Amino acid sequence: MIDIEKLNHxxxxxxxxxxxxxxxxxxxxxxxxxxxxxxxxxxxSQKNNLYFITRGLIRSYYINEKGEEITNRLRxxxxxxxxxxxxxxxxxxxxxxxxxxxxxxxxxxxxELRNIIEQNSKLDTGRRFxxxxxxxxxxxxxxxxxxxxxxxxxxxxxxxxxxLLNRVPHKYIANVLGITPVSLSxxxxxIATRKQ
Amino acid sequence: MIDIEKLNHxxxxxxxxxxxxxxxxxxxxxxxxxxxxxxxxxxxSQKNNLYFITRGLIRSYYINEKGEEITNRLRxxxxxxxxxxxxxxxxxxxxxxxxxxxxxxxxxxxxELRNIIEQNSKLDTGRRFxxxxxxxxxxxxxxxxxxxxxxxxxxxxxxxxxxLLNRVPHKYIANVLGITPVSLSxxxxxIATRKQ
DNA sequence: ATGCGACGATAACAAAAGATAATTACTGTT
DNA sequence: AACAGTAATTATCTTTTGTTATCGTCGCAT
Numbered sequence: 304m305i306d307i308e309k310l311n312h313x314x315x316x317x318x319x320x321x322x323x324x325x326x327x328x329x330x331x332x333x334x335x336x337x338x339x340x341x342x343x344x345x346x347x348s349q350k351n352n353l354y355f356i357t358r359g360l361i362r363s364y365y366i367n368e369k370g371e372e373i374t375n376r377l378r379x380x381x382x383x384x385x386x387x388x389x390x391x392x393x394x395x396x397x398x399x400x401x402x403x404x405x406x407x408x409x410x411x412x413x414x415e416l417r418n419i420i421e422q423n424s425k426l427d428t429g430r431r432f433x434x435x436x437x438x439x440x441x442x443x444x445x446x447x448x449x450x451x452x453x454x455x456x457x458x459x460x461x462x463x464x465x466x467l468l469n470r471v472p473h474k475y476i477a478n479v480l481g482i483t484p485v486s487l488s489x490x491x492x493x494i495a496t497r498k499q
Numbered sequence: 500m501i502d503i504e505k506l507n508h509x510x511x512x513x514x515x516x517x518x519x520x521x522x523x524x525x526x527x528x529x530x531x532x533x534x535x536x537x538x539x540x541x542x543x544s545q546k547n548n549l550y551f552i553t554r555g556l557i558r559s560y561y562i563n564e565k566g567e568e569i570t571n572r573l574r575x576x577x578x579x580x581x582x583x584x585x586x587x588x589x590x591x592x593x594x595x596x597x598x599x600x601x602x603x604x605x606x607x608x609x610x611e612l613r614n615i616i617e618q619n620s621k622l623d624t625g626r627r628f629x630x631x632x633x634x635x636x637x638x639x640x641x642x643x644x645x646x647x648x649x650x651x652x653x654x655x656x657x658x659x660x661x662x663l664l665n666r667v668p669h670k671y672i673a674n675v676l677g678i679t680p681v682s683l684s685x686x687x688x689x690i691a692t693r694k695q
Numbered sequence: 696a697t698g699c700g701a702c703g704a705t706a707a708c709a710a711a712a713g714a715t716a717a718t719t720a721c722t723g724t725t
Numbered sequence: 726a727a728c729a730g731t732a733a734t735t736a737t738c739t740t741t742t743g744t745t746a747t748c749g750t751c752g753c754a755t
Contacts, residue, residue: 351528365646404722441638442583445711449677450563474703481645483742485703485744488703668732678712681714681715689711
């Protein structure tokens with residue numbers, strides 16, 4: 304079932320929509336169920352969708368020259384996820400998107416969403432809100448790489464997503480922090496022994 | 500003198516403005532001259548301006564717990580620079596902004612700019628264009644930290660801003676790359692000796 | 696229950712990076 | 726031209742990270 308509360312929080316502009324518009328909006332929302340391991344968007348794809356995670360956990364990853372998978376994002380319930388290459392730059396996705404748990408997605412066609420927004424000019428506030436959230440998060444993450452050590456980035460990650468440590472393989476978290484899994488394991492040990 | 504060509508490239512929506520609007524826009528643009536070393540926006544400031552660099556070079560930097568300056572951005576001619584904290588989040592600037600050369604800025608009051616945009620709804624395309632440019636750049640920079648080694652980040656930086664190596668103290672470039680100046684010097688040597 | 700595969704921890708070694716200091720190179724000023 | 730101040734390089738040592746491999750554990754499937 305769709306949690307209107309959560310949806311409203313993520314898309315605050317929904318409140319400003321007329322009933323007809325909401326109907327239009329929901330008409331374009333599909334629900335997709337995923338099993339652990341399922342890939343729902345692949346490198347090279349151009350599927351123009353925005354995904355809202357109602358349940359479960361998603362990673363996006365990249366395959367480097369050595370054939371290794373490098374995870375660059377982790378997203379979970381009540382978060383949005385999308386290929387920014389597709390949405391914002393009309394390019395093919397650089398990354399694969401994979402469910403790590405039983406996951407339920409609301410699949411929102413971005414072109415339809417854009418049409419709805421075009422027809423309701425005041426909804427642009429909503430779009431801006433959405434983009435600013437991504438921008439805020441991304442700018443902060445970037446500055447963290449410049450200003451913080453790997454260990455401090457890990458501590459910050461722990462604070463912000465304490466649940467994830469028990470839900471996500473550490474090797475993925477290590478990737479997101481820009482370090483190797485072995486190094487993350489050592490950092491964890493270092494912190495643990497220091498605490499005593 | 501204001502280079503309308505360059506201005507149009509940075510603010511493509513200007514082309515859609517009426518003469519009156521352009522006048523309004525330019526009325527709110529101040530020109531500011533800076534000498535090397537001048538700080539024109541300080542940590543904690545809330546000056547709501549967007550700056551277009553017509554000439555010169557700007558760095559933004561942060562002072563860490565040890566009192567060291569850490570440069571996190573470098574911007575030069577025909578680029579925009581601003582405190583995102585102020586512009587997008589109504590917070591105080593986390594960083595200082597300093598000219599590294601004789602620099603000329605167009606100072607655009609962001610509130611006035613917003614008013615002009617509000618009154619010309621189609622100009623929102625321009626705003627979106629601007630935000631997407633920042634977002635694109637930031638997302639790419641973030642993924643570079645996750646996916647590339649310091650050496651590869653340096654090589655990419657060289658490719659994208661070959662001029663900067665001769666204009667900017669290397670220690671600032673090192674900061675932007677997330678490494679120490681000493682380490683940058685070693686990377687440069689490693690690359691140089693490898694080439695032969 | 697057994698076996699398989701994936702994951703995390705650990706070890707050992709190599710490579711790279713941080714910290715600090717000394718030296719050299721460069722710039723601008725007097 | 727000499728000097729001072731700053732920046733870049735180099736050197737040394739320490740710390741951290743990368744790489745590779747091994748080992749124990751856990752969960753899952755047969």
